[in-house]
Amino acid sequence: MSGHPRHPGGLPRPEHLPRTEALLLPLADRLLPLRPVEPGRPGGPGPHRPPRRPRPLRSAAHQVRAELRHAGKVFAAEALKQHRTMFGQPLVVASMLIWPLLQLAATYYTLHPIAAGSAAAARWPLAADPAKLLGFLATGALAWAFFFSLVQSAWNFSYERTTGTLELLFLSPAGRLVLMLANGAGALLQNAWLLTCFLGAAAFGFGSLQVAGCWTYPVVLLALLLPAMAWGALLNSLMVFSRDSTFVYTVLDDPMWFVGGVRLPVFALPGLLRVFGAALPLTGSLAVVRGALLERQDLAELAPALARLAVLCVLLLAGAVLALRLGEARAQRTGGLRLV
Amino acid sequence: MPVAWATLRRTWTMTSRAYPWSYAVGCLLSGILTIGLSYLALHAIGGGTVAADFTARTGGADYLGYIAIGAGAFMFTVRLLLWSSKALITEQRQGTLGALLVAPAGRLPYLLGFTGFALANTVVEVGLLGGFAALLGITLPACHPLAALAGILALAFAVFAVSVVLGALMIVAGEAHISQNTVFLAVSLLCGITFPNSYLPAPARWLAETLPVTSAMDVLRGALSHGAGPAELAPRLLTCLALGAGYLLLGLLVLPGAERRAIERSY
Numbered sequence: 136m137s138g139h140p141r142h143p144g145g146l147p148r149p150e151h152l153p154r155t156e157a158l159l160l161p162l163a164d165r166l167l168p169l170r171p172v173e174p175g176r177p178g179g180p181g182p183h184r185p186p187r188r189p190r191p192l193r194s195a196a197h198q199v200r201a202e203l204r205h206a207g208k209v210f211a212a213e214a215l216k217q218h219r220t221m222f223g224q225p226l227v228v229a230s231m232l233i234w235p236l237l238q239l240a241a242t243y244y245t246l247h248p249i250a251a252g253s254a255a256a257a258r259w260p261l262a263a264d265p266a267k268l269l270g271f272l273a274t275g276a277l278a279w280a281f282f283f284s285l286v287q288s289a290w291n292f293s294y295e296r297t298t299g300t301l302e303l304l305f306l307s308p309a310g311r312l313v314l315m316l317a318n319g320a321g322a323l324l325q326n327a328w329l330l331t332c333f334l335g336a337a338a339f340g341f342g343s344l345q346v347a348g349c350w351t352y353p354v355v356l357l358a359l360l361l362p363a364m365a366w367g368a369l370l371n372s373l374m375v376f377s378r379d380s381t382f383v384y385t386v387l388d389d390p391m392w393f394v395g396g397v398r399l400p401v402f403a404l405p406g407l408l409r410v411f412g413a414a415l416p417l418t419g420s421l422a423v424v425r426g427a428l429l430e431r432q433d434l435a436e437l438a439p440a441l442a443r444l445a446v447l448c449v450l451l452l453a454g455a456v457l458a459l460r461l462g463e464a465r466a467q468r469t470g471g472l473r474l475v
Numbered sequence: 476m477p478v479a480w481a482t483l484r485r486t487w488t489m490t491s492r493a494y495p496w497s498y499a500v501g502c503l504l505s506g507i508l509t510i511g512l513s514y515l516a517l518h519a520i521g522g523g524t525v526a527a528d529f530t531a532r533t534g535g536a537d538y539l540g541y542i543a544i545g546a547g548a549f550m551f552t553v554r555l556l557l558w559s560s561k562a563l564i565t566e567q568r569q570g571t572l573g574a575l576l577v578a579p580a581g582r583l584p585y586l587l588g589f590t591g592f593a594l595a596n597t598v599v600e601v602g603l604l605g606g607f608a609a610l611l612g613i614t615l616p617a618c619h620p621l622a623a624l625a626g627i628l629a630l631a632f633a634v635f636a637v638s639v640v641l642g643a644l645m646i647v648a649g650e651a652h653i654s655q656n657t658v659f660l661a662v663s664l665l666c667g668i669t670f671p672n673s674y675l676p677a678p679a680r681w682l683a684e685t686l687p688v689t690s691a692m693d694v695l696r697g698a699l700s701h702g703a704g705p706a707e708l709a710p711r712l713l714t715c716l717a718l719g720a721g722y723l724l725l726g727l728l729v730l731p732g733a734e735r736r737a738i739e740r741s742y
Contacts (some may be wrong), residue, residue, distance in 0.1 A: 229653050237660040244670040246516055248529035248538060254522035262520065385501040393508045403519035 206317075209309045213317035214324055217288070222325055230287065231280055231329050239276045242398050243269055259400055267429065270344065274424050275397035277333050281326065281363050282395075282417045286387045288322035289370035293380035296472060301375060305466075311459045312368065312452070315375075319367020323360060330359070345431040354437070358423040362416035362444055365451035372455040376462035376474040396421055416451060419444040478580040482588030490596070498557070499600060506550040506604045509669065513542040514611055532671040535700060540615065543608040544699050545668040545692070551601045551627075552634055552688055553659050558593030559638035560655065562586060564645040567737060572646070576734055583727070586642075590635045617702030625705055626694035629712055633687030633719035639726025643733035649740065667692045687718035 193201075221227060249255055250262035261267045295301040304314060346352075370387075374380050392398060394412040401409060401418065412418040422440045426432040462474050517523060517538055530536045562585075566572040575585070641658065645651045665672060665683035672683050683689045693711045697703035705712070 226653055229657065234656060234660055237657075237664050241660070241664040241669065244674045245513065245542070247670065247674065248525040249513075249516045249521040251526035251528070252521045252524045253526075254524050255520050258522065259520050379497075381497045385497040385504070388501060389505045389508050393511065398512060399516060400520070403515045405515075 205310065206313045209313045210317045210320060212309075213314065214321035217318070217321035217325060221288075221291070221322075227325065231284060231326055235276045235280045239272055242276075243272055246272070246398070259402075261400070261429070270429050271400075271425065272398060273333070274428060275392075275421060277330070278359060278417060278421050278424060279392050279395070279397045280329065281323070281359060282366060282391070282420075283388070284322055284326050285319050285363055285367035285370060286384060286391075288318060289367060289374045290380055290384050292318050292371050293374040293377070296375060301472070305463070311463070312456055315368040315371040315455055315459070316364055318371050319364050322367065323363060330356070344428055346428060347431050347433045350434075351427040354434070354441075355424050355427050358420050358427075358441065358444060362420050362448050362451075365448040365455070366416045368455040369451045369458070372458040372462070373474070376458065376472055378473065391415065391417060394418070414447075416444065416447050419447055476584065478584035479588035479591065482585050483592045486589055486592040490592070499554075502550055502554055502557075503600060503603060506546045507607050509546045509549075510539070510543055510604075510608055510611065510613075513539060513669070529671070532673055533696075537616075537700065539611070539613050540700055541696070542669050543605075543613045544615075544696055547601050547604055547608070548630065548688075548692060548695055549663060549668045550604055551597055551630065552662060554597040554600055555590070555593050555631065555634045556638050556641065556658070557655065558596070559586065559590045559635055560641040560645060561651055562589045563642045563734075564649075564651050567646055567649075567741070572734075572741075573738065576738065582730060582734075586635070586639060590631075590638070594631055615699050617700065619698045619702045619704055622698035622703060622705045622708055623695065625712060626691060626698050626708070629694060629715045629719070630688070630691035633691055633715055633722070636719040636722035636726060637687065639730065640722055643726060643730045646737040647733045647740075649737070662686060662688050665689065667696075685718070687715045687722065690715040690718065 246268065247265075250259075250265075250268050256263035261271050295304060305311070370383075374383065377383060394404065394408045395415050395417040396404065396412060397417070401412065401422075404412065419440060423437055423444060426437055426440065458474060462472070465474070466472055517525070521538075525536055525538045529538065533541055535541070563572065563575075566575050641654065644654055648654065662668065665675070665679060666686055666688040667683070672680055672689065675683070690711045694708045694715065697708045697711070
């Protein structure tokens, strides 16, 4: 409250008013919408400013560095946010460790009568050895837990929409795609402990791992994490612009393990389901992970699967960018958060 | 009885106006995919044959029939348990639990009305799953309808009894998601749903005996795939009913305390 309050004619003088109104009047005065033709008054165009000098052109390397720094900041902030809201919740432990283990045991015993049958080993060499069958199902369960944790984190991300913080995110200077990627990456970071435990247990305990060399472990990690991040970015972009996220959650829960070859080798699926499965990054990730950990494949044998996976990642990210562009353009036009 | 009837009608009205599609579709899909998985595995990997020890343990080589009965009974259990155990916590979430507690209606009739509705709903949904199994050409060659009906009724009673205990747990903990899914997964692993539970180590089998679903499954399998009559199945039927009665008694004992705790927690 500075300067002399103006008293437009026709209003009583402040000393004749009750005290609160005397306080509020000047404020109300300042907030009155004034005619925009009076220069120098609030609401008017203000004093004339000289035009800005154009900024000097920066080198491309400098720009890339600035972009990366920006992305790093967004990543760190989003990961911290997720860590504070999600980590250590009983739900995370249950859904990432206890449930997959129970499910894995049930699946193993369900398939056991088939795998131990007389005709199975000829069609599927893995089936002959119970330890290998368990390894096959365990890698499936691990990859599925990862990809599904992203479905869950995207489902949580849709709460930004219902609680009204999504507008704040979009108003902030953070890049949209970086934000979507960061949310998924945050979920993955939360679950890194699970991967570490699994790989440790598998490397020393299973005895059924067939690994070509030490280099396979980083390849396996990247083949799990990068597609999962791209997948998470696409899901987040779709969830932000969809009204009923529960349905998406339902559709991606059971059908995902079915067509992704989580509990069955892909050759057992009929052709149409294989086509669906090929569109899921989970399927490609599993092919690489199983090939590297269970079948002693080297880099040359893994190359086609890795190339396919890379192409799929690019497509997923492009889909995420497209969904964000379309959704935001529509939101600016109509004010509704919908994709179509 | 008027309380049960009123609750049933209220739930019927609410559900017919806002049917929880995603839950129902999710449960149905999960059953369909379980049967689908075993069908593909049997034909693409097993070449239509199963291991001899499965045949020895189950008294028949009909693997698909075994899975289909299991998936149907499991879906029945899950849907009924979901509806009935979440009745109280839904009231709590909608802010009407206090009103329910001061109303002069008994809790047991209220839950019975809810479960009556859920039973009608669940039978239709499981019927859809049965239709899918029939499409795949899965048949029940020897079926004793009377014993099967007894088995279904015993299972429904036992699930209702368990849901009273689980519902009390839920309103005390103030969450439903973790407890319900853990119970479902434990049932699917322990109770002989998709594989004979004699594959499991002994402690797990003892644990399974404390769940009434295990004995109900024995009754259902005997009645549906071996054509056994009520007299033959009486011991397992009685086990299931006795366990159900035990759970109901426990539930009614802990429910008042649980309601008190839930109200104290929310104010």
